[in-house]
Amino acid sequence: MWQNFPVNPYLPIPVRVEKVRFESEDRSLKTLWLSLLDEEVRKNFYFRPGQFIELSVPGKGESPFGIASSPREELIKITVNKTGTVTRAIHQLDQGDIVGVRGPFGNYYPIEDLLGANLFIISGGFAFTTLASFTEYVLQDWSDKVKDIDLVYGARTPGMLLYKDLLEEWKGNPRVKLHLTVDREYPGWTGLVGFVPDIVAKVDVDPLNTYCFICGPPIMIRLTIPRLIEKGISKDRIYTSLERRMKCGIGKCGRCNIGLKYVCRDGPIFKVSELEKLPAEY
Amino acid sequence: MLFLKLARKKLLEALKEFPEYSFYTPKKEGERVLLKETSPDGLPEDLRFERSTASAKELLFPQAETMFYFLRYKPSQKPVLDEGKRLILGLRPCDAHGIQALEANFLKVEPIDPYFKRRRENTLLVTVACLEFEDNCFCDSLGSGPDRLNGADAIIYDLNDAVGVLSNNEIISQRLKDYAFQIQEVRGEDEVEKGSLPQRTVEPLPILSPEEYLSLILEEKLWDKISSTCLGCASCTYLCPTCYCFDIQDINYGPAGKRIRTYDSCMFNLYTLEASGHNPRPTLKERWRQRFLHKFSYIPYLHGILGCTGCGRCIEVCPAGIDMREVIKDVAKFPR
Known part of the structure; x- marks a missing residue:
């Protein structure tokens, strides 16, 4: 939740890459385990399954990823498909590298x-x-x-x-x-x-x-x-x-807007009864 | 709210009471009217300012702005907040309306946008009630008018031999007080003397309720028709006073760099294109639906104000000659 960022919701918080693993045989998917550097932040960091983070590689940009680990686990796990500039940079990360995280964002499975x-x-x-x-x-x-x-x-x-x-x-x-x-x-x-x-x-x-x-x-x-x-x-x-191209994660930048909803803030999880009222922009 | 009457000369004199503010006014430069920093001495006494080519949003939400600096290999970030104090004078009431729409997005919904917030706090927004209409403007057709405060900090009315300042801002009220020959506490803008306003026959546009517009969301044929002549150049969204969508990008300077945000537009294909190649808004039909309904349904529904100010900039800039007034009529005509 953005409450993790009382001052500026656009500032990533530093995380260390603790472990990496290729997830698929074609090496297009890589899994990373991340730990929050700051102890205070780590203690207060809380998410629910279904939420996502924005992972930031300074100089390359940031992209949204669903959190794949259970909230019970100590490390944050994400799996990244290599497609663009940011994801290619993420694939080059190794144990010990420091990157940034914003989030968690969005709603969660009920x-x-x-x-x-x-x-x-x-x-x-x-x-x-x-x-x-x-x-x-x-x-x-x-x-x-x-x-x-x-x-x-x-x-x-x-x-x-x-x-x-x-x-x-x-x-x-x-x-x-x-x-x-x-x-x-x-x-x-x-x-x-x-x-x-x-x-x-x-x-x-x-x-x-x-x-x-x-x-x-x-x-x-x-x-x-x-x-x-x-x-x-x-x-x-x-x-x-739903998956959408999301930038800010907090319902400001506009691109994940469908009807009255922002996928990043009101979603990403929707009931089919809710989706029916929206254009099939997913 | 305070209504102050001042002699024309006194108003310009009173500007020296704002020493910590830089002044910005619309200024003609060649073909275009830009919002530029200016000296308070050189202001026109008749308060005639041309409408700026781009909307006033650029002063609070610039086309490109730095969010923070970073070092690439260290967890170090330095956020950048614009601390400069600005008094913007000579905007139109429609510009103030546009800024209200930006405020709704950046300030009314948690979390608050720190960059916009700091700029808005440091800005005094003073509009002048229009002395004449522009060729393509239509705020009066939307039920608004060239005399509305629209969330500006103050609006100036031309009272022929004097000026009336309706102030909704403590700083402006306090600092102008000693220059006024008449001060009146008022509850709203309808109570004040507005002088002679521009007159024309109002041609009301059929504006539906947000819910009625929402009911058209699945009408593919309508959006197909409306978008059929659009080139997708997005000029309209860059000039629109209520468009606030942005992109976030990194720029590198060797081991350091900065994260910036820039205007982006729902009229672009790349705006929603996902890494997988899937695009939820693959054609101009979906993009026009987004643009139109965002302004006429989503913003009014969520924030209670219309997302179109009637400034007419999109009409003037459109290379395909699309006229928003005609689009509004076409949408209203569509069987519901």
């Missing part, structure tokens, strides 16, 4: 509403970050308060799936039904094959007691929503996290 409900978590590609944080947090802190978790997660190839360590852990957890899928048959792959919306259609859920959370490429989100509605799930119980 954990409090989920008492006694089933969770249907749906994700594709490298958009899995905040939902991985959410899943991990639910399992750590809310395990006895929610019912079962169905998790559909898809990638182009097995090597493009994020956080294999976590997925392996969850496989052994009776509370989680994992539906991992890849786009096409792949040597050695024993999981599901097919696109996320098709897999979602096949998962059996209780439509009256299930909350759905979708995060993925826009096309996946658009094709998945009708599949959930077909199951009889209310549009008030389907949440999706």
